[in-house]
Amino acid sequence: xxxxxxxxxxxxxxxxxxxxxxxxxxxxxxxxxxxxxxxxxxxxxxxxxxxxxxxx
Numbered sequence: 001x002x003x004x005x006x007x008x009x010x011x012x013x014x015x016x017x018x019x020x021x022x023x024x025x026x027x028x029x030x031x032x033x034x035x036x037x038x039x040x041x042x043x044x045x046x047x048x049x050x051x052x053x054x055x056x
Contacts (some may be wrong), residue, residue, distance in 0.1 A: 001025040003034040 003025050005012045012018055017037050020028070028034040 002037040002039070003028060004037040005034050007033050009033060 001022050002017055002019050005014055005016045005018070005028075008014055025034070025036070029036060
């Protein structure tokens with residue numbers, strides 16, 4: 001599980017994201033040292049429609 005550290009620890013600084021075991025993650029989350037990190041979902045860019053010239 002990926003976690004984001006909220007406090008300075010011996011192996012990480014505030015804001016660091018590390019992949020740890022679920023057991024370790026649960027302990028760190030429950031003690032307030034870290035929070036679960038969820039990677040942002042990348043949205044697929046919609047293809048732009050070609051502009052058509054309007055005739056007058």
